[in-house]
Amino acid sequence: MRVLSSGLAVAALFHALGASAAVTTVEGRVVDRTTQQPLAGATVTLATYGVFPTPRTLITSGQTGADGRYSLQVDAGNLFVNSLFVMAAAAGHAARDHIDQSCTNFYNCNPSASPLPPGVPLHVVDFALDPAARIRGQLLDAATQQPPAYHVQNRVSVQHVGAASLNHLYASVPVDATGRFVIDNLPAGSYSLEAAAVVAGGDEAGMPYLRYVWPDRHCDNFHVNCESLRDTPLVLATGEIRDDVDLSLQRGSRIRVRLTSATSGDAIAHQSSVLAATGGPWLEMSGYLGTPDGYSLVGPLLPGPVHLFLRPSHPEAYPHLVYPDRPCIPSDCDLAGATVVNVPADTLLTVADGHVAPRRTISGRVTGTGGAPLAGVRVSTGLVSGGSYGVPWGFEAEASAVTDGDGRYRLEGYGGTHARVRTQQAGSGYIDNVWPNMPCDAWNLFCDQSDAIYPPALDVDTQPHLTAIDFVLQRGADASIRGRVVDAATSAPLPNQRVSVVPVANRLLARPFVTDSDGRFAITGLTPGDYYLFATPSLGVAQIPGWLYPGLPCTTRAAIWLLSCDTATATPLHVDAGETLTNITFAVPLGLIFAGGFDP
16 A cells, blocks of 8 residues: 655654654545545545644645555654544545545534544544535626726635534635636535625725625625525535536725814824614724725725714824714714715715814924024924833824924824923924923934933823923034944945944933945934944844944943943044034944953
8 A cells, every 4th residue: 555644844843742652543545435436646634633723733644545545643642632633635526524524625624523532553534535516607897797807805705504514614715817716625515605805814895896695696794794695505416517607796885084183184094984874783894094195995885874983093182973073982972863874886985074173182382592483393292112122212203293384383193191292303403302391412312212311291181282382492403423334344335334423421322323325324413512423233132232433342231322332442523513524434343343342
């Protein structure tokens, strides 16, 4: 007897962790049930239950010889092997498991009630396989009689209906570019046949086509539940070949809607929209934010009346909205008496924007030291996050606004209970501030890192609408250092190096500037003073190896950003107000980066 057997990686793990050398053999014969002739080349799979998150884990598999016989072995003493499951499959035949139950593939065989015990030295399991049924056809757009013209993953699926013991039989196949599909290796039975146009991952939300249910019915799981249409199954006899099963997808309707701020008019980011049915229980169909202009698409839908309900992603920042004009909090949104939106057939229905007033705002004015308003200054609110793996994250902006001609700004669209407000206009010659009056110069790490000095955060929970959060910015952050990082041995440019300024007075690294493909860097927005330069290829470890200008090996402790190397022989750079140091060549000896002298 010829047996071709192959173990997988899981099998190697089983043997490595086995408790004994006990072996269980599973052997038998695979034949055609109708002719009783042996099936050569049939695949027999041996698996166990509950080893990993999958319902069953493959141990080994093999093929039958010319006489239809096979033999498989497993280390039965392994602590992972607590039950055995066997399945046989052959070309043109429907698969079956060891209790003679039909399958369509390895994962939907379902003999868990009668597993084979692993402690028995020999199990003889014979299989008689029925010729498989097959469904083949084409999926078309009902209107154009062409394959669905949409960049999606179109799929056709079958689900066995009727006998509860066979409800595990399920198969889903993709549709090719011409709309054609094949579902084979099916056992005889009654099947619900369905088709859908889905995006990657299986989501149908926002797609233009309704779900198809055999024979030629359509549903949206909103007005019409697809399960209610499965009363006319497709019946397949043993070995029956159906090559004429063409399916037509009908286009449904979609609603295009946008949620905007009643104060700024801006689209509210990451909002989602759902539909609630009229005159019945609360039934939802979620939409998705699929366009850059802030619109969401809900559908596909059959025609009919609906309520429209919009949910912002930040319920702390904006209320929910029962469309078109009834803001509410999530626990108190009532659809009674809400405006009905009537959806026509096969339509992309764009409705007017829904507007909500922000639940919290921060406003103020930005001026220079002489009182003149500063226009075009970016003001942001956010939090300062702690570091991870030795790398401080620093300030993370959650909402931003730009000052108008009078220097005024208004912030909305942020969550949380506390927030810090700061300007972020580096490069314009002014020193950024964190409110109320903390400078964000290089001496304070540009207020970008968690080790910078920050004033207490604002309480935006008990004071939802804060005014007069004003800034007076000083000039002076207009010095800069520009240069190039190169290999000291070859003078080749070194891209993607992180170059930081280190104020001599506090020895803390300010935010890194990354070198370009030619090794160049530009550190702007500096106040006058003396600085070291530090370069490193990595910021991903607690101990960061690098170099101190002009090329001295040096290590920093990322968790506190304290320069921990000897600076006695380093060369600090001095910049005056408005000065730009150029042509700084930072030549680093690559071979010394892991040399002795670094901190352990």
